[in-house]
Amino acid sequence: MSTHSKHPSHDSRGRRAPLSTLAMCLLGALLLSGSLTGCGSESPPPPTIEVDQTIVPPVTSLPSFDGVDERPVATIEDEDGNRGEFVSNELWLSVHDDAEVDALVERWNGDVLVTFDPMSHGLDASGMPKQYLVRVDTAAADLTNLATDLQSIDASATGAHAVSSEQGLELIAIAAQEASAGAAVGMNWVGNGADYRSQRVEEAPAGDVLVDDYDRNAFTWPTHSVGSTQNIGVAEAWRLLDIAGRLDNRVTLAVLDGGFAPDRDFSDDWDSISNIPFRDAIGTENLFKCSGGGDCPYHGTNSASAAMALPDNRFGSAGPGGPVAKPLFVLTAPDMFTSVTALGKARLKGAKIANMSYRVPVPVVLAWSVLPFDAATAAFHQTGMLLFASAGNAGENVDHSKGLFGIEVETTWHTPCENAGVICVGGLRTNSLERDPSSNYGKKQVDIFAPFSFLLGPDPERPDNWAQRKQGTSFSSPFVAGIAALIWAADPSLTADEVERALIDTARPSADKRVRRVVNALDAVLSVIGEAPPSILFDSLEDGDRIQLNSEVFLSATVEDLEDGIPCCTVAWSSDVDGSLASGEGFVGFYHAFETPGSQTLTVTATDSDSETTVHSVSIDVFNTPPTVEISTPEPGAMTFVNYPYVLRATGFDVNEPDQRLDCESLVWTSDVASDPFPQTGCTVPVEFSSVGLRTIFVTGTDPQGRSATTEATLAVMSAPPNLPPAVTITSPNAYENINYGSTITLSGAASDPEASGTLVYTWTAHWDTSSVVLGKSREVQWRPRDTIPFLDYDDGDVIQVQLRLDVRDQEGNVGSDAVWLRFSVIK
Template identity: 35%
Template sequence: MKHLWKLALVSVLVLIAACNGQRPNGTAQIVVDNTLTPTQATIPGPDGPRPVARMVGESGIAMDFVLGELIISTDDPAKLNAFLSRWGGQVLSETEKVGDAPKTYQVRLNPSGAQVEAILQRLNQSLPDLKGRFSTSSPEAAQLLAVALSEANQEKMTVTPNFVVLPAAIADGSTAEAPTRSSLSPADIPYTPNAFNWTYMNRGSAQDIGVGEAWRLLERAGRLSNRVRIMILDGGFALNNDFPATRQVVGSWNESSLLQCSGGNSCPWHGTHVTTAAMGRPDNGFGVAGPAGPVGELLAVPFQGDFIGIISTLERIITATLFGNPKIINMSFGFELDLGWDIAVKVACLGLCPSPSEVMDGFAVAVSATGKLLFAAAGNEGKDVDNGGGIEGSTHIPCELRSVICVGGMAHDSTARDLGSNFGTKRDDNSVDIYGPFWVWAGPDPESPANEARLRAGTSYSSPFVAGVAALVWAANPSLSASQVWAILRDTAHVGGVGVGGFERRVNAFAAVSRALEVGSSGPSVALSAASTADLNREWSITANVTDFAGNNCLPVFCPLTFDPAPTRTVGNTAYYRFNTAASRTIRVTTRDLLGREGSATREVTVINTAPVVRIDAPSNGDSFYQGQTVNLVGTATDLNEGPDPGPGPIACRWEGSAADGFPRTGCNLSVTFSTTGSRTLTLRATDPQGLSSTASVTINITLPPANLPPNINTFGPLSPSEPNYSGGFSWNTTFTAPASATDPEGNNPITYIWRATSYRPDNDSVVWRSNVVLSTSTTSGNLSWTPSTNNPSNLLGDESTFGNACYNGQLVRLELVARDSLGHESTRSFAAIRIYRCIVI
């Protein structure tokens, strides 16, 4: 503590003076100034309101204290009992000795018999170093102060008023929190229900604290299940949906605080808003969110607002099991103790007792030694707690106690100190240690029950906010000690920008959690899954699996992916490409994890163009036709790389043969006649746009016409429906129709019309499954009407029991009409094969 050297010096001077027999008179004065008024006339107590007085030392610092009470610190019961006997005192409460801090008592007494001038005259005569002029608000207050100095001198024990400690808050000024904000909040400060976008919670804004991204880091690392218990020592806890699911109060919920905040403003539910500033539950459509919301457990301890209240609570943290061993303690209150009074008590007891600030400091150090972090508000007077680097005239308690982390406040959406926040100008650890947001959103309370967000300001909220960040660090790595957690907060903090000396620390939640997770220097790793080849003009996919710093699979929401070149579309972590040239390609996939570190991987893919597939359905190899007879040429040409997905798609055909017969001819289905007899080789060729060709050939014989000619098929098709209705083909519930008619040259009637079909295997389109299966026979009409599901002779279309999963590929079916006259002479015509599905995915 920065003023301890002064108190130690006073002790040395007192002892030297006593040894040398030097007896100059002291100059201490206690005077009554009726113009002095305490911040509030009374504070609550176990038996009702307690009156409050005010003292102002030569430094001008106002200190309020409880009338009729003194705080006595001593490990000698005899000294205490002697005091009680002299003044008719009654012990109201006591604390046990912890560490170097003595046992401390809260004593009620009536000092009306004290003769202030006589007491001071005696003390000044015996204590040459006793100095200071202390003005008080009433004669009763002056008598109490005189008793304190007199008893400190007589029993060589610490005796001091029970100072009043007030909350350090100022009055009202992707998660889903309160849907709207209060109309009382400044219009120029925008609000969104998404806490990730709040300027004091996000990354990249002026304060760049990054709480939201810290949550994401913890989620990725699987650490959000780690719980950290936080004590909020405050008043006015109204239980609501923003409090953690695990919570405990010492006493009762929903009891308002009677203490006033900075500037004398009423703040009956101060503890409620301090709690949510630290650990408001995020993403519940209610209220607000605080840093420790996902991990915090609440221990709410109502605070009576006086010196003994702080001491007794700190002592109980060590000696009692009631508080359940919290890891973090937040104190959003404080008072300024005039160094003059601190020294006066020390001088009065001849340096043989601790000063009031030393008593408090001893308890704080003892609590810290049990592995806990203590946070306190710096205060809202806009003061330099270090007095510009010179000799300090006061101690801000608990802010400047050893082992307490003192938190100042930054202005809204700025790194600069808010003008209302206290600050420090020294680099040591007993100044203002770190800065958090001065302005935060607060949710409902019993006086403002609407589910709206309201701006509140004060280091009362800066302190629990930073304490909440400490909880995130502890959740990230529960094995850390308290000193290690503070070291991480301190060492990862932004430096400067507050406008004090350029060395100030500003809390950085994202960096602190990153450090606590012990993240190494390597970035995320990317594993690519994809085929080594891609079909030209067909969709090809590549899947990127990212492993982040925690060794977990990292989805694109946490580790966004960039594909180069850009794909045609992406679904999650899979990108889809369609290449229009056959070549080798390199795909590079880059990601950035939540820490901003990059990882990448590449994959080579060879784009392949496949030659067309050509098939002649009619005529068959070896068929004979007579000179002048119409020959039906039926063929198909498909290309894996053409047409709509999934392909293959049809492409153009060209029939090749003798030029004397009029070849080559374009088209897949043609009708031709041959004027001369002899053998003919017919070739069906298909060439894709890239120049790859495929062919199929048949050899037929042309003979002289018979004496009796077969029928002429005059009408044939088209087949309906002509457009596929299922996966590039037709479901087997489809009814196929086609007109057909024939006449016989010699009139050998009746003509018999026979429709028959040939099917191919679903696992190999070139292998016949059933050949020339008769579908219908008629002597009255040649028209086709066929529904495969009701007319499937000879198992023309097999099922899953026949083909297994291949059944779902569908089967090619070629339909053929036979026109036969009464003498048995036949003519045939065929349609190009169509795909029919008996097995359909539903």
């Protein structure tokens, strides 16, 4: 295995456990000079590798590069039962000199399948050589020197091994022969799958159970919440980024996998790359088996969901990176050379983070064959990419070692988990800080732990809008990758090493000695943002709300602070039109009437005890509703007489004015007869008409802002009879006057008889719905409305229209009348 630091910039995290002191010497000598002298004395028994055709690879081949030749897969098993797959006719060559490639191709009757040039993928500064994937003719292999070659590479190599095919054994022999001669050569190993502030988001309406009954609010999920046993705080990290205004910082996150079928649970700006010739990136099912040999055709969709499913879209799940991640779906075969080319393509697409939810355990006897892949992942890390990989689901210690001749030798290299430059992620029991029994672990190489069980979004096998429970470190790894995206969104200027440092330094410990550290999303984001500013959430307003002019509305906001709690802070409200509105300590809400129509911006500023300030604004439209006008006199079909006193009555209504009425001076009366005595203003206008005939009376009401409304009524003016009826005017109450129906009011009126012929008889009546009641027989009457009208028979909020009528009869029996309308709102 690699003897350099797994994460060169973070030596405090520990270096890779060496295969052995002897192995370190041998590998260093091989890589630097090809010389194997001076590396110990006593050697263990040589390793053996035999063909065992009862061993069956999970898949027999990988897709071809040319559309013709499939790429055969073989499996090797060590004496502890660890199995790893590799392409059984491909060598991985890492060289600066093209002549070495040509020579190897000629020796083994081979051809170059793929060339990866680091310079063209932005890896100039890494010093990484060109990488070549070479198909070789294994029939020319010499098996007689295999054990000798393996021990010349690593003198501690030993143990019994079995391989699934003769071709696989031949490929190992060729690779060992080349490596023992000093070539930087490896084998191509094949892995298998392993919308905030309100604290309320809505995912799929139904789903599986993690701990308690399913709740569609991801703020309550044990994998996301604050206060659960795991206390990872993903949802609160979203909220913090929202408060800090960082959710617009996009971070490209690549998922290297197979089986991508993006739906509306992913951001619309997703992109895709097919790294497999003749296969579409989207819709091609996963080409390999998952842990335990099971099919997982949409493993990539599930992994991406764990990383960056969109929150608060009432669909599917919610991945940590959902609010900020730009998804990049990279269809790739699970072999490690293809992984390197996939990383290169992802880097050119702007990926800052890449996840690889697959692994292969390489027996120690072939650990040298992983060195080209190890160097490649280190180079990508060096150029600023964060790489994540799953630890695996075999419940194994990836650091497991055996004592040989007094030296501890690690038995298996789990790649890419243990590669340099890769953050390896293990899994925790549900809502626990203990390792899930199925998760691999390792004090030195499994860097961080996250949940093992997740609620994930739909896939083509389960397309309904359901949050489905799935398990595995295949999802633990992208979950942490999504958290890394949150950290980068909090501060896009951070380097990859600084983002990794935030992940590691804020992780919390576990009492489980097999759990190195547990990811902490909220503290990681906090460590980057610094002191958390207050949170402001408008309670009574939303952006674009329309508010009536001059109408009192209650303005309120919830202001809280992670450090100060609720209530907190000095809070100030202001408007870009009305200026300062209100302020105070822990101030919540107040009533305000907006007096200027048009758009304006309301701003709430909150300052916490550490002088951290948050400003939150909302745009409103203060609108002026046009007035309405109602004519109560004349009524339909009314008539009067020429040169006879007559009273016109109208009321202007305006929800934007005090008592919702227009001032009487705003009402202007006109007529379609030129000789009529108009224009006049007022709610009550006494007139006399000098000519007979039918005329249309108009009244126009205009509010202070200049909006107006006009209504009309017809009135017939007749020739005066020999004996005219009394002229009658109600002087109290006024039309539509606000009256409490429990209060006693005075009804008063005036009447005059043109002939002055004697005593006048007054009769007051009230009319509503289909009922009428006589209220009194004098010019003035005391009346309490509730004594007459059965208000209790109506529902709360009902509006009852009542007509008060005054009829006056003279001695000759002629009757003159006047009427006003009143309106009562029922309150219970």
